[in-house]
Amino acid sequence: MMIDNLCKEYGELVEVTEPDIEPRQVYLFPELHKLAQPGVEEKLRELGFGYRAKYISQSANYIFNNFQNPDEWFNTLIKLDYESAKSELLKLTGVGPKVADCICLMSLDKTHAIPVDTHVLQVATRDYINPKLFLEITKNQNSQNLKSSTKHKNDMLISVSEAEDITRTVYGAKKVNPAIYKNICQMFCSIFGIYCGWAQTILFVNDLGPLDSSKKSKSKPAVSANDKKILDEIKTKQEIKIEPGIKLENTRSKTSRKKLKREIKSIKLNLPKKSDPEAELSFSSDEILSDGSSLF
Numbered sequence: 001m002m003i004d005n006l007c008k009e010y011g012e013l014v015e016v017t018e019p020d021i022e023p024r025q026v027y028l029f030p031e032l033h034k035l036a037q038p039g040v041e042e043k044l045r046e047l048g049f050g051y052r053a054k055y056i057s058q059s060a061n062y063i064f065n066n067f068q069n070p071d072e073w074f075n076t077l078i079k080l081d082y083e084s085a086k087s088e089l090l091k092l093t094g095v096g097p098k099v100a101d102c103i104c105l106m107s108l109d110k111t112h113a114i115p116v117d118t119h120v121l122q123v124a125t126r127d128y129i130n131p132k133l134f135l136e137i138t139k140n141q142n143s144q145n146l147k148s149s150t151k152h153k154n155d156m157l158i159s160v161s162e163a164e165d166i167t168r169t170v171y172g173a174k175k176v177n178p179a180i181y182k183n184i185c186q187m188f189c190s191i192f193g194i195y196c197g198w199a200q201t202i203l204f205v206n207d208l209g210p211l212d213s214s215k216k217s218k219s220k221p222a223v224s225a226n227d228k229k230i231l232d233e234i235k236t237k238q239e240i241k242i243e244p245g246i247k248l249e250n251t252r253s254k255t256s257r258k259k260l261k262r263e264i265k266s267i268k269l270n271l272p273k274k275s276d277p278e279a280e281l282s283f284s285s286d287e288i289l290s291d292g293s294s295l296f
Contacts (some may be wrong), residue, residue: 005047010034032070035060055094082110105197114185138163156189
C-alpha cells in the first residue's frame, strides 16, 4: 500500500491500452529527482510512511546532490566488490547492514551477501549451530575439498578451527550484534559457497511456512462421549491433560507413570478415519511428554 501511494503521488501515470489488462491506469516508480524535492518528507508522512519518510527523502537528496547521474552511480555499485558496494550503501540515511545486504544480494549481483536478522539467527542456531551440524559439514567439506578439482572447490570454505570459533560465538545467541552478524555470514558462506545469499534466502522463506492461514490449522478428530468421560477421569486422577491428537502433559513425578501406563493402555480412542470409520487408535508406549521425557 505504501509503495502504491508513493507511485501515485510522485510517479508517472501510464494508460493501459490492452483491453484484457486491469487496472486501466498504473503509476511508474518515481524518478529520483522527484523524491529529492522540498516537502517530500512531510508528504510521505501524510501518506503513512512514518519514520521511513525521513529515510527516503534524505537518501534521495544524498544521491541526487552527490552524483550527476544516479543510474551511473547504481551501475558503479554493481562493478564494485561486495565490501565496497556495501560501504557506499551504508552512507544512505536509514540503511543498516541488513538492508545494505538485501540491496547487494537482490540488486547488485552480490550473490554471497547475506541479510541477517533475528529470524535468520534463529534458523542458524536451531538448524546448524546448536545441533553442531555446521561443524560436521565443515569437517566433511574440508575433507572433500582437498580431493576436489579447482573447478569445484569452495573458496569460501573455512577451517574446522574457525568453525569451532564461530560455534562458540553464536551458540545460544538471542540478539544480532556485529559479531553475531559477521559469524553467521561466514557460516553460510562456508556451507554454501558463492551463492550462499540465495541459499540462505530459501532457508528463510521455507521457515516462514505457508502464507495461507487456512492451511495452518486442521480440524481435530472427534472423540466419543464415552471415551471423553474416561479421559476426564484419568485427567482428574493423574493431573494429566490428554487432548485429541494424543498430546500428554504430566504434572506429577515419574513415580506415577507405571500406574498411569496400566490405565492408559486399557483405553482406546475411537477416532474416525476417512478410509475406515471403524478404525481404532490406541496409545503407544513411546508417547512423549511436553517436557521431552518418555511417558513409559
